Every structure is written in C-alpha cells, then in structure tokens.
Amino acid sequence: MMQSIIATIDVVLLTIQDDRLCVVLSKRDKEPYANLDALPGGYIHAEEDRDSLDAAVRILQQKTSLIPPYLEQLRTFAGASRDPRGWSISVVYFALVNNDLIISSQQPGLTICPVDELRRLPFDHNEIIETAVDRIRNKSQYSSLPCYLAGETFTLPRLQKIYEACLGEGLNKVSFRRKMDELGVLEEIPGQTESGGAHRPAQVYGLKSEFKNQLKLLERGL
Amino acid sequence: MMQSIIATIDVVLLTIQDDRLCVVLSKRDKEPYANLDALPGGYIHAEEDRDSLDAAVRILQQKTSLIPPYLEQLRTFAGASRDPRGWSISVVYFALVNNDLIISSQQPGLTICPVDELRRLPFDHNEIIETAVDRIRNKSQYSSLPCYLAGETFTLPRLQKIYEACLGEGLNKVSFRRKMDELGVLEEIPGQTESGGAHRPAQVYGLKSEFKNQLKLLERGL
DNA sequence: ATAATAGTGTCTGTAAGACATTATCAA
DNA sequence: TTGATAATGTCTTACAGACACTATTAT
DSSP states (O other): OOOOOEEEEEEEEEEEETTEEEEEEEEOOSSSSTTSEEOOEEEOOTTTOSBHHHHHHHHHHHHHOOOOSEEEEEEEEEESSSSTTSSEEEEEEEEEOOHHHHHHHOOTTEEEEEGGGOOOOSTTHHHHHHHHHHHHHHHHTTBSGGGGGSOSEEEHHHHHHHHHHHHTSOOOHHHHHHHHHHHTOEEEEEEEEEOOSSSOOEEEEEEOGGGTTSOOBOSSOO | OOOOOEEEEEEEEEEEETTEEEEEEEEOOSSSSTTSEEOOEEEOOTTTOSBHHHHHHHHHHHHHOOOOSEEEEEEEEEESSSSTTSSEEEEEEEEEOOHHHHHHHOOTTEEEEEGGGOOOOSTTHHHHHHHHHHHHHHHHTTBSGGGGGSOSEEEHHHHHHHHHHHHTSOOOHHHHHHHHHHHTOEEEEEEEEEOOSSSOOEEEEEEOGGGTTSOOBOSSOO
16 A cells, blocks of 8 residues: 655755855745745646646746746655655756846745855755755856856856856866857857956856857866 | 655666666566566655665665666656656666676566667656766766776776777777776776786776775866 | 956966887787 | 787877966046
C-alpha cells in the first residue's frame, strides 16, 4: 500500500544588491512555518500545470509577480524528514533577475537577503540555497549566466562586479574584458555612456538579442 | 481538489563497452510498456525509502544487482504527458559502473546499448539519456568522473580511451597524461604492467583510496 | 591641475598541443 | 630485426595575469 507523497516546487530566485549575491524570500502565508520567510514555493497543480517548469513559472508569478529572464531546474530535494507534513518531493528551480525588477514588482512579503547572511530557514531551504549558490559559482566561471542579473543595460565595470559577486572573488580586469569579448554576447550601445562620478564615463552595453534567451559558454573558463 | 501524482525513480546507468559509451537497459516486467527495454526504474516507497537517493540505490539493486561506485542525481522529469498513467514525477539518477561488474552480476533482462545507437524507448527515456550524456560530457572535461568507469585497475591508454568515449572526441596523449598527473587521483601500482600485444607493456594504475568516493576537479579542463 | 575610474597596450610566465625520440615488448 | 604501442622530452604557440599607460570626466 502506497502512502501519498507531497509534490511541490520551490524557487531559488537570486539577484544582486549592493554588489552582493542575494536570495529572494517570501513570507509564508500558510502552515507549516506560517509567517516565516522561506523560498517561494507551492504545490504542483496536476490539473493546470503541464510540467514542472510550468508549475515553477506559475508559482513564481503568484509569489513574486515576476517572470525572470533566466529559469532552470536546480535539483530535486526529496525525503521523509524535510517537511513535517510527510514524505515530500520538491523540484527546485533556479532563477535570476535584476534587482530593479523585484523593487518595481511591489509584491508584499518579499525579503532580499545576502546569501552569506542567511539565518536558519524552514525546511531544508538553507541547503537548497547552498546548492543554488554552488551552481551559479560554477556556471559563472564559463558562461554568460551572470548577465541575466544585470538588467537591460549595464557597463563592463558593473558586469564585472556582478561576476565577482557570483564567483565570490575578484577578477583581473583585462582578462575579464577579453573573455567578455570572446563570449560575444554583448553589444555596445552606440553613444550611450554612464557617468558615475568624477571620472571617465563607462560605455553602456546590452545583451545581443539572440542571447537574451540562450546561454553562451566559454571553451576555457574566466 | 488535488489529483494524485505518480512519484518514481529512474536510473541512467552508463558503462563502457568496446570503447563506446553505453547505457544499461532493463526489460520492463509490468505495464505500461511491459517487456520493452527501458531505464531501470520504479516507484518511490515512502515507507521504506528515507530519501530519493535511498530509493535509487534500492531500485538499482533490485533491477541490476549492482551498487555502482558513482551515483548522483541527474535531473527530474515531471509532467502530464510523459507517462500514460497520469501526471508523473521521475527523479532521475545517473550512475557509472565498470562493464565487468554488469557481466558478473548475471542479472537477467539487462541490455547494454551504445548511447548513439538507441532506438525509440518508452516514456521520455531517450531525452533522459541525452541529458545524462550531456552531463558526463561536461563533467569529463574537468574531473575524474570517467575513472569510475574504469574498474579497479587500468592503464593510462585504457583510461584515455574511456575519457575519449565520454567526451566523444580524441585527446592529445601528452596533455591527457599531464592532466591526470595534475588531478592526482591515480596511483601507480608498483611492478604491475599489462602486456597487451607485441609492444611495450603499460603501467597499471588504480584510484587512490581517498578518491574512490570523491570526485576531483581540475582548475582548467582537459 | 587633480583625483578618480574607464579602457587599452604590452610583457611575461604558464600551460596546451604538436612532434619527435626513446623504451619495451612479441614475433 | 621489425613492428607495434608505451612513455617521455622538447618546441611552439596561445592565453591569462600583471603592469603601465592613456582617456575622460567632476571638482
């Protein structure tokens, strides 16, 4: 005789705030752990979700009012002891979004917290976030992934800060620029510069349209 | 009202046969698709499996009589249309094993098939295997992963063939050996060589014991 | 002018691949 | 000896990081 298994989706939504990698938490409105901050999540709805990606998009939309520019499956966390309701499966998704979009979403109950300053979270959400941070660290080494954190337009110094926040270490400026050039996903926005103080203004770039929905990989890492 | 969701495990068990990357298929003993070859899989048993890894080990043991030296989660495939029984979640694991162990397991109903010669399989198992091949391709570039396909002892030319089968491309011998040296997971077995014909015999190596249960990563890939 | 950061040129050490040479076996 | 593969030495080229220099702004 089979006892029933709870099927849920959780999303690790990452963003950059003050040059730091942060995770977006949502205050839970139901038990268990009502009123505590946790990863945005919810049940899979077999009647309306065609697959788990569908479910992740729906849940993210409900909890954060956002459609992030990047969303992929992270991993599944499943077992008897991770949820007080019983044996549960959580298919976890991993999303990136520019901080400004979160602010402008005006969704109540959201908290943005640096990933290295998290307190104890409900369920196994700390472990899940660790896994997500490992993933972004890894992919940032050889792909255009962090560009999805940067918003529509950005300067190269800004993008380097984002890569550094993702990787958790400083990068060589010359090498970084060579690699971005090699990646070939950026396009200079002609004539547009950003003057951020008493110094030479920086050229503004955007993602080439063909890479807005497609990661580009490097042969050798950064 | 929630309709129930089927929770299963499938395992992509990969091995090397005749210098080719192969997947181990198991003849299904139940409907749907009874008597067809498919990935070894089964229901999660909430009463006896503590988590999904437990379930994968149990199912693999039942279907193949094997405990592979390497087992990790691959990805979850979930949706309404992948299984005729209804909305299903399959948490898929990815395992590596030396071919000799499969032979010696004597388990009936197993087929070993090159991954590039697969016919149409039940469910979304073709897509799942593709994902697994992508994974091994990727990890083989910068880790000791393929060593788990090599058995207890092996020569460097043999290991290079295995890496090449995983990567789907030839490798430079000198670079390969430098990288294996840099990885530092191998130990020469003193005095032991393998004479495979009318030529100089090759030195035999094994995995250092501290790496038998731990992947080692390269800073830069092969 | 000065300070501050953006952006680029150039040098150097390292690492990867290509090639060649030596080693060791069977026939 | 010959042929085959193992194993290693060495050369060349490419690339990553370091450093320095130029560019352009605000004050």
